[in-house]
Amino acid sequence: MWGLGTLYFYFDFINQVIPAALGQQLSAAFQADAPTLGLIASSYFYSYALLQIPVGLAVDHFGPRRPLACAAVIAGTSCLLFSMASSPVQAIFTRMMVGAGAAFSFVSCLKLAANWFPANRFATMVGLTNIIGMIGAVSGEGPISALAETIGWRETLWLIAGLGILLAILIFLLMQDQPYDNVKPQKHADHLQVFADLKYLLQQRDAWLTGIYAATINTSFIAFGALWGTLFIQTKFMVGQTQAATIVSTLFIGAIPGSFFFGWFADRIQRFKIPMILGASGGLISMAILLYMPQLPLWMAYGLVFLLGFFCCGNVLAYANNARIGPQQSEGTSLGFTNTWLIGGSALFQPLIGKLLQTHETTSIPSTNMHFSIVDFQFALSAIVTSLTIALLMSLLIKENYSPSGT
Numbered sequence: 001m002w003g004l005g006t007l008y009f010y011f012d013f014i015n016q017v018i019p020a021a022l023g024q025q026l027s028a029a030f031q032a033d034a035p036t037l038g039l040i041a042s043s044y045f046y047s048y049a050l051l052q053i054p055v056g057l058a059v060d061h062f063g064p065r066r067p068l069a070c071a072a073v074i075a076g077t078s079c080l081l082f083s084m085a086s087s088p089v090q091a092i093f094t095r096m097m098v099g100a101g102a103a104f105s106f107v108s109c110l111k112l113a114a115n116w117f118p119a120n121r122f123a124t125m126v127g128l129t130n131i132i133g134m135i136g137a138v139s140g141e142g143p144i145s146a147l148a149e150t151i152g153w154r155e156t157l158w159l160i161a162g163l164g165i166l167l168a169i170l171i172f173l174l175m176q177d178q179p180y181d182n183v184k185p186q187k188h189a190d191h192l193q194v195f196a197d198l199k200y201l202l203q204q205r206d207a208w209l210t211g212i213y214a215a216t217i218n219t220s221f222i223a224f225g226a227l228w229g230t231l232f233i234q235t236k237f238m239v240g241q242t243q244a245a246t247i248v249s250t251l252f253i254g255a256i257p258g259s260f261f262f263g264w265f266a267d268r269i270q271r272f273k274i275p276m277i278l279g280a281s282g283g284l285i286s287m288a289i290l291l292y293m294p295q296l297p298l299w300m301a302y303g304l305v306f307l308l309g310f311f312c313c314g315n316v317l318a319y320a321n322n323a324r325i326g327p328q329q330s331e332g333t334s335l336g337f338t339n340t341w342l343i344g345g346s347a348l349f350q351p352l353i354g355k356l357l358q359t360h361e362t363t364s365i366p367s368t369n370m371h372f373s374i375v376d377f378q379f380a381l382s383a384i385v386t387s388l389t390i391a392l393l394m395s396l397l398i399k400e401n402y403s404p405s406g407t
Helices: 003-015 023-030 034-050 053-064 065-083 088-102 105-116 119-140 142-151 153-174 191-202 205-217 219-237 239-267 273-292 298-325 332-345 349-359 373-398
Strands: none
Touching: 003 034, 003 065, 003 088, 003 119, 003 142, 003 153, 003 191, 003 239, 023 034, 023 088, 023 153, 023 205, 023 219, 023 298, 034 053, 034 088, 034 219, 034 332, 034 349, 053 065, 053 105, 053 191, 065 088, 065 105, 065 219, 105 119, 105 142, 105 205, 105 332, 119 142, 119 219, 119 298, 142 153, 142 239, 153 239, 205 273, 205 298, 205 332, 205 373, 219 273, 219 298, 219 349, 239 273, 239 298, 239 373, 273 298, 273 373, 298 332, 298 373, 332 349, 349 373
């Protein structure tokens, strides 16, 4: 059941990185400058983030199957509509609809993990779930860029939309919310109880610190991996779009062992704080070297982007940490709260970096052609270095909340 849910999470991540894979084509099709392209890309995450708490409440109340099947229909249909968009406004609206459908993916997967696996394996399951998403991102970066150059970007989106509809059918026919012999009392709480659980979570200091940690460490994936990283690599290392997209996809390849390692490590030492500090500090060092060190060989770009993805998978522990902070059997609410921060907070950096690029533009070529100097990128992407510094600070301030029993 968990595996079926992760297929939809895989689909979610393919959609997340579409602007990075098709950045030049989208800019040309919609005559979009850097801030506008950033807004088209980030609109997906705004609707995704705004729905996370309602998604958590819905999954706790109804179970994951029915909401997830409906969401897959919405996301697949909206992806098809995005392929037909002819203006930035239409592109933004349809991307928001795709994000709204994808909003159910991660929380539903983790609710399934909570229902089907022991509590002392939850952090590991968060990491394994994240691995599937990273595989989706790898599948959606270089390969989609290459496919779009062959058959066209709109036609490529038709194939992705078809995948979403197929998943909706599979989820509806095959998914089961929990084992029939589940000895844990499954909480299909009334609306007063779920709001009481949310109120309790909002009163916890560490829940907010963990949310900020999630938002700031995740900028490496949302702002760098899902949009601006490809253009930066093209500029710094003077390579083509497909090769640059392939290099950036190593961010998500690094996140595959990283997702497993941080979940496993936390369960192994029965601590969240130490792995969270390790993730933030390692990500900060990797990003700073990649951005600021001059004359790096191309092979080091692969290595540093890989390490950036590996270390920033400390973000998976934000979910596990807040699941322990929130009330028992309200994992959906806690996970939705965390995902609001992780997705919504980091998504703000996509248009912010676009605006910083345009403000600091030193080239004479119009920015609608996405030509920026390495100095422009160093200035704008310093926002990611700053965010990772904040993540490190949050990890130092968070109290240890791990408990082997999951309570």
